[in-house]
Amino acid sequence: xxxxxxxPGAVSALSDEALAFAIEVIxxxxxxxxxxEHLVRSTGRPRLLEVRCLLVALLALALxxxxxxxxxxxxxxxxxxxxxxxxxxxxxxxxxTKKCFLARYRQVRYLFHLALSVADPSVEAKNRVVREGxxxxxxxxxxxxxxxLRRGRLETFVSxxxxxxxxxxxxxxxxxxxxxxxxxxxxxxxxSRGPSTRTKTCASDPDGAWYVREGDHRDVxxxxxxxxxxxxxxxxxxIGTMGRPPGxxxxxxxxxxxxxxxRPGEDPGGxxxxxxxxxxxxxxxxxxxGADRGYTQTLPERFHLPARALGYDIVIDYRADQLGRQANxxxxxxxxxxxxxxxxxxxxxxxxxxxxxxVIEETLFKERIDARRPWRLVRKQxxxxxxxxxxxxxxxxxxxxxxxxxxxxxxxxxxxPVTAPPEVPPRVCTQSSVTIAPxxxxxxxxxxxxxxxxxxxxxxxxxxxxxxxxGFVKDxxxxxxxxxxxRRVRGIAAQSLFMALLIMSAxxxxxxxxREMAANDEGPTVAQRARRRRMSITxxxxxxxxx
Numbered sequence: 001x002x003x004x005x006x007x008p009g010a011v012s013a014l015s016d017e018a019l020a021f022a023i024e025v026i027x028x029x030x031x032x033x034x035x036x037e038h039l040v041r042s043t044g045r046p047r048l049l050e051v052r053c054l055l056v057a058l059l060a061l062a063l064x065x066x067x068x069x070x071x072x073x074x075x076x077x078x079x080x081x082x083x084x085x086x087x088x089x090x091x092x093x094x095x096x097t098k099k100c101f102l103a104r105y106r107q108v109r110y111l112f113h114l115a116l117s118v119a120d121p122s123v124e125a126k127n128r129v130v131r132e133g134x135x136x137x138x139x140x141x142x143x144x145x146x147x148x149l150r151r152g153r154l155e156t157f158v159s160x161x162x163x164x165x166x167x168x169x170x171x172x173x174x175x176x177x178x179x180x181x182x183x184x185x186x187x188x189x190x191x192s193r194g195p196s197t198r199t200k201t202c203a204s205d206p207d208g209a210w211y212v213r214e215g216d217h218r219d220v221x222x223x224x225x226x227x228x229x230x231x232x233x234x235x236x237x238x239i240g241t242m243g244r245p246p247g248x249x250x251x252x253x254x255x256x257x258x259x260x261x262x263r264p265g266e267d268p269g270g271x272x273x274x275x276x277x278x279x280x281x282x283x284x285x286x287x288x289x290g291a292d293r294g295y296t297q298t299l300p301e302r303f304h305l306p307a308r309a310l311g312y313d314i315v316i317d318y319r320a321d322q323l324g325r326q327a328n329x330x331x332x333x334x335x336x337x338x339x340x341x342x343x344x345x346x347x348x349x350x351x352x353x354x355x356x357x358x359v360i361e362e363t364l365f366k367e368r369i370d371a372r373r374p375w376r377l378v379r380k381q382x383x384x385x386x387x388x389x390x391x392x393x394x395x396x397x398x399x400x401x402x403x404x405x406x407x408x409x410x411x412x413x414x415x416x417p418v419t420a421p422p423e424v425p426p427r428v429c430t431q432s433s434v435t436i437a438p439x440x441x442x443x444x445x446x447x448x449x450x451x452x453x454x455x456x457x458x459x460x461x462x463x464x465x466x467x468x469x470x471g472f473v474k475d476x477x478x479x480x481x482x483x484x485x486x487r488r489v490r491g492i493a494a495q496s497l498f499m500a501l502l503i504m505s506a507x508x509x510x511x512x513x514x515r516e517m518a519a520n521d522e523g524p525t526v527a528q529r530a531r532r533r534r535m536s537i538t539x540x541x542x543x544x545x546x547x
Contacts, residue, residue, distance in 0.1 A: 014060055014064060014076070014080065014081065016082075016085075018060060018063060018064065019056075019060060019081065019085055021063070022056050022059045022060040022063060023056050023088070023089070025059065025164050025165060025168065025504070025508075026052060026055045026056050026059055026164070027052070028164040028167060029160045029161045029163070029164035030160060031055065031157050031160050031161055032050070032051045032052035032055050033052075034156075034157065034160075035051045035115050035118060035119075035157070036050065036051055036052075038118035039051070039114065039115070039118065047111065048092050048093060048107065049077075049090075049091065049092075049107055049108065049111050050089075050090055051111065051115045052089070052090075053077060053089045053090065053091055054073065054077075054108060054111055054112060054115065056089060057073040057076045057077050058073055058497075058498075058501050059501050059504060059505070060076060061073060061076065062479065062501045062502055062504065062505040063505050063508060065477070065478050065479070065505075067485070067486035067487070068486060068487045068498050068501060068502070069486075069488065070105070070108050070109050070112055070489065071105055073108055074095070074101065074104050074105045074107075074108045075095075075101075077089070077091050077104075077108070078091065078093065078094070078095035078101070078104045079095055079101075093107075112489070112494075116491070116493040116494055116497065118150070118153065119150050119153040119154035119157055119493055120150055120154070120491065120492070120493035121142075121147045121148075121150040121151035121154060121492065121493070122140075122207050122491055122492050122493065123139040123140040123141075123142050123147070124138075124139060124140075124206040124207055124491075125138040125139065125140075125206070126204065126205055126206070126207070126490040126491050127204055127205075127490055128202075128204065129201050129202065129203070129204050130201060130202055131200055131201055131202070132195070132200055132201070132202055135202045135206060154492075154493055154496055155260055155274060155278065155496075156278075157496075157497070157500070158259060158260065158496050158497070158499070158500040159258055159278045159282070161500040161501070161504055162256060162257065162258060162259060162500055162503055162504060162507070163257075163282055164504070165255075165503070165504035165505075165507040165508055166255050166256075166257065166507060168507070168508055168511055169252075169253060169255070169511050169514075173252055173253065173511070173514070173515075174252055175252075176251035176252045177242055177252050177284070177285070178245065178285065178287050179284060179285030179286045179287035179288075179311075180242070180243040180244075180245070180287045180288040180289070180290070180462065181240045181241060181242060181243055181257060181276070181279065181288075181289050181290070181312075181462070182240070182241050182243050182289075182290045182291075182462040182463065182465045182466030182469070183238065183239075183240050183272050183275070183276075183289060183290065183291045183295065183466065184238070184239060184291070184292065184463075184466040184467065184470060185236050185237065185238045185239075185264075185268055185271075185294065186236070186237050186239065186470045186474075187211045187213065187232055187234045187236060187237075187264070187482070188234055188235045188236065188237045188261065188481065188482070188495065188499065189211075189232045189233070189234045189482060189483075189484045190203075190205045190207075190208045190232075190233055190234055190235060190484050190490070190495070191205070191484040191485060191487070191488045191490065192204045192205035192208060192233055192484075192490060193233060194208075194210060194233035203233055204490060205233075205490035205491065207235065207263075207490070207491055207492040207495075208233050208234055208235050208263065209233075209234070209235075209263040209264050209265075209266075210231060210232070210233060210234075210264070211231070211232040211233075211234040211236065211264040212231055212264075213231075234264060235261045235262065235263065235264070235492060235495055236261070236262055236263065236264040236265070236266075236268075237259055237260070237261055237481075237499055238259065238260045238261075238262070238268065238271045238272055238275060239256055239258075239259045239466065239469060239470065239473075239503075240256070240257050240258045240259070240272075240275045240276065240279060240466075241254055241255065241256045241257065241465060241466050241469040242254045242255050242256075242257060242465075243288070243290065243461065243462045243465045243466075244461070244465070245458075245461070246457040246458055246460075246461040247457070250514065250517065252514070253507075253510045253511050253513070253514035254465055254468075254469065254510065255507045255510055255511070256469060256473075256503045256506065256507055257275075257279050257284065258275040258276075258278050258279050259275070259499060259500065259503055260274060260275050260496075261492055261495055261496045261499060262492075267302065268294055268295060268298060268303075269295060269298030269299060269302035269303030269304075270302045270303070272291070272295060272303055272307070273302065273303055273306040273307060273310075276289065276306075276307055276310050276312060277306075277310060280310050280311070285311075286310055286311030286312045287311075287312070287313065288312065288313045288314075288315055288458065288462065289307055289312040289313070289314050289315065289462075290315045290316075290458070290459055290461070290462025290463055290465075290466070291314065291315070291316055292316075292317065292463060293316070293317050293318065293319055295314075295316060296316045296317065296318055296319070296322070296443065296444070297319075298443075299443075300439065300442035300443045304442045304443055304445070305387075305438065305439065305442050308383075308387065308438065308442075309387070313446070313447050313448075314445075314446055315446060315448060315455070315458050315459050315462060316337075316444075316446055316459075317459060318336065318337075318352070318444065318450070320353060320356040320357065322444065323336055323350075323352035323353040323356060324336070324349055324350055324352065324353050325349060326441050326443075326444045327440050327441030327444070328342075328440075329434070329436045329437070329440045329441075330426055330427040330428050330431075330434040330436070331422070331425075331426020331427055331428040331429060331434075332377055332391060332426075332428045332434060332436065333349075334440070334441040334444065334445070335348075335349050335372075336352050336444070336449075336450035336451065337441075337444045337445055337446040337448075337449075337450045338376055338377075338446070338449050338450065339376070339377040339391055339436065340372065340375045340376050340377060341375045341376075341377070341393065341394055341395075341402065341404075341418070341428075342422050342426060342428065342429070343375075343404070343418045343419075343420055343421050343422060344372070344375040345420075347368060348368050348371055348372050348375065351365055351368035351369060351372070351451070352365075352450065352451055355451075365451065366451075366453075369449070369450075369451040369452055370452075372449065373401075373449070374394060374401035374402055374415070374416045375394060375401075375402065375416075376394060376449065377391040377392065377393070377394060377428070378391060378392050378393075378394055378397065378401075379391055380392050380433050381433075383438065386438070387437075387438030388435050388436065388437055388438060389435070389436050389438075390433045390434070390435050390436075391428070391433060391434055391436060392432060392433040392434075393407060393428055393429060395407035395409075395412055395415075395418065396409070396432070398411070399411070400412040400415055401415060401416065402415055402416050402417070402418050403415040403416065403417045403418065404417075404418040404421055404429075405418065405421055406418075406421050406425055406429050406430070407429075469506075472506055472509075472510070473502060473503060473506045478505070478506070478509060479502040479503075479505050479506050480502075481499065481502050481503075487502075
């Protein structure tokens with residue numbers, strides 16, 4: 001009969017360098033100090049554990065690719081680190097027995113919820129599966145002003161934590177960043193079942209909502225050839241990450257600059273603008289912001305106009321029913337985000353919609369997009385302080401692009417002819433220039449000509465960048481952001497903190513990889529590899545005939 005084998009104890013020691021690094025980053029963020037300021041009380045028993053200790057422990061767990069469990073943080077603080085680091089962090093107390101450990105665990109758990117209480121914008125009661133009517137009676141009585149204050153405080157804490165991880169990189173490593181960012185929203189499943197329509201009970205984490213993703217992300221098809229959909233009880237994480245110009249060498253790591261949590265589909269434009277405003281407030285430059293069609297649908301007052309006011313040139317795509325004529329001003333017609341001559345031929349106007357509908361092939365579509373170029377209005381000035389821009393007819397000036405009977409001139413001879421000018425010429429055809437307000441066609445407006453080679457490369461670059469970042473943070477071997485079991489505390493405040501810590505870990509991992517690439521001089525090699533091809537026709541080239 002086998003006597004069995006003795007099982008060794010679990011070993012989860014962190015190196016002194018890792019712990020010192022976690023302390024340095026948390027101290028640089030100053031988030032612990034800000035939270036402690038809100039927790040100052042003149043009465044009551046003094047706490048034996050500081051917020052700084054808890055944040056350091058959680059970040060150390062994230063950097064070590066461990067789940068962000070409060071019990072693991074308790075074990076780290078009271079059992080795993082040396083006496084020296086306990087003195088540095090100000091950790092007092094012992095956890096030598098099971099009873100002592102449970103007491104320390106309650107201490108950590110109490111501090112965690114206390115710290116988040118000053119920045120929790122939620123009115124919902126968590127960890128209870130109750131009837132819907134009972135849930136309504138359990139909600140906190142917070143005013144709209146108090147909710148907004150707490151939400152702003154929470155987003156500031158998250159931004160400061162992420163900024164501290166970005167500043168791990170040196171100024172030299174970040175100086176090449178031109179201010180371009182990619183925006184996207186990704187699902188963050190919660191450690192909670194959704195509400196039940198059968199029993200009329202709520203979810204144990206009512207801060208979430210149903211996230212439905214239809215079959216537009218390369219989902220497989222079911223037996224009936226119907227696209228499968230994915231359904232989660234979740235929050236939605238909006239992430240903004242650095243981007244590099246198309247084809248550029250990796251001169252800086254593409255780090256996450258900002259992130260924000262909200263319910264799925266709840267004001268994506270406003271959330272994106274708050275993130276961009278946070279990035280600008282922290283001193284980062286602004287250039288381009290690449291976003292998918294989900295942001296095109298938002299109200300211009302919530303996303304497009306504020307983003308441009310912050311200095312960003314938006315690069316977006318359109319639905320099929322949004323292509324073609326989109327707006328007009330003084331006779332100038334907006335087609336696919338840019339202003340053109342009102343006499344532009346109809347096949348050029350409908351090129352985007354025809355290509356999307358399969359009426360024309362890709363080759364003809366590109367030819368028509370190139371043929372639009374002479375018909376595009378020429379910017380003379382702007383945008384000014386208020387966002388107004390001055391444009392002139394493309395058939396006038398020192399170097400006209402069109403030959404129009406409404407604009408006679410020897411310089412236009414031999415240019416693209418305007419065969420059907422407007423019978424009643426609008427202002428754009430009679431004045432030297434027209435001024436177009438920033439709210440004209442604001443939802444669809446963009447500086448790059450839609451469908452052009454430059455637009456396609458820029459849009460694809462920033463979309464691929466943000467999608468790559470989402471996959472990087474969700475890597476199950478590391479941060480595993482998509483795994484709710486690794487961040488089990490419920491509520492949007494707790495989930496926002498966990499998200500920030502995991503993104504910090506991902507940023508640090510990116511900086512480490514970037515430095516390894518720079519040390520090995522692999523930057524140009526990676527840039528060449530960016531456009532991967534499965535095969536080459538040259539592989540089938542026959543050898544030259546022998547002499």
